[in-house]
Amino acid sequence: MNYSPLQKARYEYTPKLPGMLRNGITEIGVKEGEETQSVADQDKIKALFPNTYGKKEITFEKGQNTAATKKQVVGVILSGGQAPGGHNVVCGLYDALKATNKENVLYGFKNGPSGLVEDDYLIFDDSYINEFRNTGGFDIIGSGRTKLETDEQFAIAADVCKKHGITAIVIIGGDDSNTNAAVLAEYFAAKDTGVQVIGCPKTIDGDLKNEDIECSFGFDTATKTYSELIGNIERDANSAKKYWHFIKVMGRSASHVALECALETQPNICLISEEVAAKKMSLSQIADYIADSVEKRAAKGMNFGVAVIPEGVVEFVPEFSALIGEINELLAGSKAETFNALSTWGEKYTFIEQGLSKESMAVFAILPQGIQQQLFLERDPHGNVQVSLIESEKLFSALVADKLAERKKKGTYKGKFGALHHFFGYEGRCAFPSNFDSDYCYSLGYNAFMLIQYGYNGYLSKVSNLSAPASEWVAGGMPITKMMNVERRHGEDKPVIRKALVELDGKPFKFFEAHREEWSVETSYVYPGAIQYYGPTEVCDITTRTLALEQE
Ligand code: FBP
Secondary structure, eight states: OOOOOHHHHHHHHHOOOOGGGOOOOEEEEEEEEEEOOSSHHHHHHHHHOOTTTTOEEEEEEEEEEOOOOOOOOEEEBBBBSOTHHHHHHHHHHHHHHHHTTTTEEEETTTTHHHHHTTTEEEEHHHHHTTTTOOOOOSSSTTOOOOOOOOOHHHHHHHHHHHHHTTHHHEEEEEEHHHHHHHHHHHHHHHOOOOOEEEEEEEEOOOOOOOOOOOOOOOOHHHHHHHHHHHHHHHHHHHHHHHEEEEEEEESSSOHHHHHHHHHHHHSSSOOHHHHHHHHHHHHHHHHHHHHHHHHHHHHHTTTOEEEEEEHHHHHSSSSHHHHHHHHHHHHTHHHHHHHOOSSSHHHHHHHHHHHOOHHHHHHHHOOOOOHHHHHHHHHHSSSSOOOOOOOHHHHHHHHHHHHHHHHHHHSSSOOOEEEEEEESHHHHHTSSHHHHHHHHHHHHHHHHHHHHHTTOOOOEEEETTTTGGGOOOOOEEEGGGGGGGEEEEEEEEEEEEEEOOOOTTTTHHHHHHHHHHHHHHSOOOOOOSOOOOOSSSSHHHHOOOOHHTTTO
C-alpha cells in the first residue's frame, strides 16, 4: 500500500476525548438522570416499546467504574451514506473495548445492515484497525442501505448474535437507521436475547439533531469541504468576472448543508428549501428572486455571481411536488408501456399534455426540455420519478436565463449572463475528517462501548456541549424512544425519530436572513480555504457556524 504523507500523519493523530472519559476505563462512573418521555405521542410510543420506553438519561463522570465485568463481544454496522469520521467511531469503540478487557472481541458486519442478516463479517485486530485511524470513508467494513425492520430479519439477527456469542450491536446511521436500531433493541429485549443495541448519530445532511443530539457526525467535514470549493469558485468568479455559477450541494431533504455553506462563504444567493415551502414559492418566483440579484449586480457592472441550491429544493416547491405526483399517476401500471411505445418526443409530449391537469401542465411547460425528459426517463424501481436526480442547478439557471431575456426585451436588464453548473456531494462525504469530526466520532464510539459495558439497551451515544473545547464535552446516552414520534409513512402510522429541518426562527437562518440582501448585491465572498489539520486551535478545531450560532 502507498500512503500519502497526510494519511501517515493522521495515523499518529490522537483524537481528543471529553474530559470525563480521559482518566482510564476504571475511572468512568455513571450518573443516571430523570426517566424520559418521547417528544410526542407518548402513549403510542410507550405501547410499541414496552421494554425500552421511559428509561433514564445517563451521563458519564469521573468516578469509580461500577459496570459488570463480563466479556463483551460486540458487532458494529455502518448504515447509509458515507460521512467523514465513521472509521473513528469504530476505532473509539475498539479502543474502549480492548482497554476494558483484552479478551473482548469486535465484529464488523460488512456492507451495511445486510451484513448482520447474511452473517458476513470480519473480526478487528490492531493491525487492521490502525490502517483506518482518522481517515475518511466507510471502506473499513463498507456500508449499505438495506433496512433492518421486519421480525423475520430480527429473528435471523438474533440467531447470528447467538451463534457468535454477540452481546451488543452498534448501529452507526441516520434517523431511519437509528429508528430501526430502537425497534431491534425492543425486539431483543422482548425475546430476552440479552443482546443490547446502541446507535451513533451519522449523516452529512445534519438532519439528525434535536434537543439531545447537537449534531450528526460528518456534517462538519462535508460542509467545510464544500465551503472550500465554493470559496474557490467565488474567487474565480471574482477574478474572471464573467460567469454566474449555480452550485447544487448535497442534502437529500433538509437544507442544513446549503445554509452552513452560505454562512461560511457568503454567496450572492442561497435557496433554503424549508423557506420555499413555508412561503409556497413557485418556480417562477424563485427564478425572479435570483434574476433580481443578477440584474442588480449587472447594473453595478458585475456580470458574475454564485448561487447555492440545496439538493432537495424542488420537492419543497408545492406546484412541482403536485406535478411529480401527477406524473407518477400518469405512468402508473401499464400506462408506462403505452408511453414508452411512443416513438418521438412530440408524441410523448401530446400524451403528457392530455394527461396532466392545466396547472401541472403550465409548470411542465416552463421546464427546459432536458429536465422534462429526465422526469420521464429516470424512474425508480416502483416507477416513480427520481426527484434526487433532477439537475436543479441547471433547471434554475435555465429559468433565470428566460427571465433575463424577458427583462432585456423590456429594457430593464442590460447585462451578460453566462452560467456554469456544479454539484458538490460525493466530494465531501469521504474527506479526511476534520479535527472536530475525528474527535467527536472517536468519542461517540468510545462512549458507545461505555453504554454497552454499563448494560444499556436502545440508547443513542450522546456527546454534547460541542462548541466548547473537547475537554469540556459531556458524554452519556439518551434512550432513542425519547426522540420518537408517530408519523404517517407509506400509508401507515410509524414510530420514527423526527427529522430536523432548518428552523426558520433558528439563529443560523436568522443570521443568514439578516445579511442575504447585502450579499445578493455586493461581492461579500469569504474564502474559507482547505480544512487545516495541524496548526493553531482557532484555525484547526473550529466547529461549524451553524453549531456556533445555535449555542451562542
Ligand atoms: P444518509 O442520510 O444515509 O447519511 O445519506 C445522505 C446522502 O449523502 C444525501 O445527502 C444524498 O442525497 C444521499 O445520501 C445520496 O445517496 P447515495 O449514496 O445512495 O447516492
